Amino acid sequence: MELHSEPVVRLQNVTKVIGKRTxxxxxxxxxxxxxVFGFLGPNGSGKTTTIRMMVGLMKLTDGDVIIRGHSIRKQFEQAIRHVGAIVENPEMYKYLTGYQNLLHFSRMVPGISRQRIDEVVELVGLRERIHDKVKTYSLGMRQRLGVAQAIMHKPSLLILDEPTNGLDPAGIRELRDYLRKLTREEGITIFVSSHLLSEMELMCDRVAIIQSGKLIDVRPIHTEGTKETAAARVLFDVDKHEEAIRLLAENYSIQRDGEAVAVEADRETVAAINAALVHGGIKVYGIKVQGKSLEDQFLEMTGGTPNV
Incomplete structure (x- = not known):
């Protein structure tokens, strides 16, 4: 996805100090x-604290959050009107229907029409159940209803703190699909934290990784030509494994991986190795690039466990 010249949100030297602890x-x-922008970090790294400062639930010690050109510190009302958020679980009136809940929330914000309510219901896929009482909804449906409520006023930014908590695999996949749909059809930026690295890898366009309150890295997901895919572990499926290892061992660090020969290589090196094998009379049946997963990258950078 192409980067737009003007970010929707800018966190500028955001700092939070409590007592003597930063x-x-x-x-x-x-x-x-x-x-869809992911926010990853080990437990206690500051993910929820950052989100709370972004939505005005906690004051910044220093720095600022700029949302659509408005400072969260100096122009809170102008900034926050561009934000929809679900922090922890969405709270709904369970004795009302989904539609009645949305109608109730719509009265709190001027300019939300019945047509807009119908639009968001369609967007999150609740049209068949919107007139049923919320107490009959699954957790996944309640999450989608919460997303519908959060985007009724057409925000530029949707913040979701651990939105997949408690969802089964089908519910997680549904939520992922609807978030993708929102970025395409509504043009919304979605800022999401999660403890499920595999889901973040499927859900996000890029991720930011923090540790002990400091930004470690920002990297794209599934983007060709990035440094993660430029040098990766490559498997060569060959017919003469021992000969292939002897042939390549002089110039490359080679490992045997089952019925394949493994080597760390970039694109040009892969071509050179393939040519050397063929020239040496070794048949190459296949070449497979094993890109590092988001979990592998996370562990490398944090030196910790993937429990974020």
């Missing part, structure tokens, strides 16, 4: 338009 340490981050 929770968030000069965090600077830009969120592009119409992307």
């Amino acid at each position: 929770i968030i340490d000069h965090l600077t981050l830009d969120l592009p338009k119409a992307e």
Whole structure:
């Protein structure tokens, strides 16, 4: 996805100090338009604290959050009107229908029409059940209803803190599909934290990784030509494994992987190795690139466990 010149949100040296402890340490981050942007970090790294400061539930010690050109510190009302958020679980009136809940919330914000309510119901896939009482909804349906409520006023930014908590695999996949749909059809930027690295890898366009309140890295997901795919572990399926290892061992660090020969290589090196094998009379049946998973990258950078 192409980066837009003007980010929807800018975190500028965001800092939070409680007592003598620095929770968030000069965090600077830009969120592009119409992307699902993941926020990863070990337990206690400051993810929820950052989100609470972004939505005004906690004061910043220093720095600022700029949303669509408005400062969260100096122009809170103008900034927050561009934000929809679900922090923890969405709270709904269970004795009302889904539609009655949305109608109730719509009265709190001027300019939300019945047509807009119908639009968001369609977007999150609740048209068949919207007139049923919320107490009959599954957790996944309640999450989708919460998303519908959060986007009724057409925000530029949707913030979701651990939205997949408690969802079964089908519910997680549904939520992922609807978030993707929102970026495409509504042009919304979605900022999402999660403890499920595999889901973040499927859900996000890029991720920011923090540790001890400091930004470690921002990297794209599934983007060709990035440094993660430029040098990767490559498997060569060959007919003469021992000969292939002897042939390549002089110039490359080679490992045997089952019926294949493994080597760390970039694109040009892969071509050179293939040519050397063929020239040496060794048949190459297949070449497979094993890109590092988001979990592998996370462990490398944090030196910790994938429990975020």
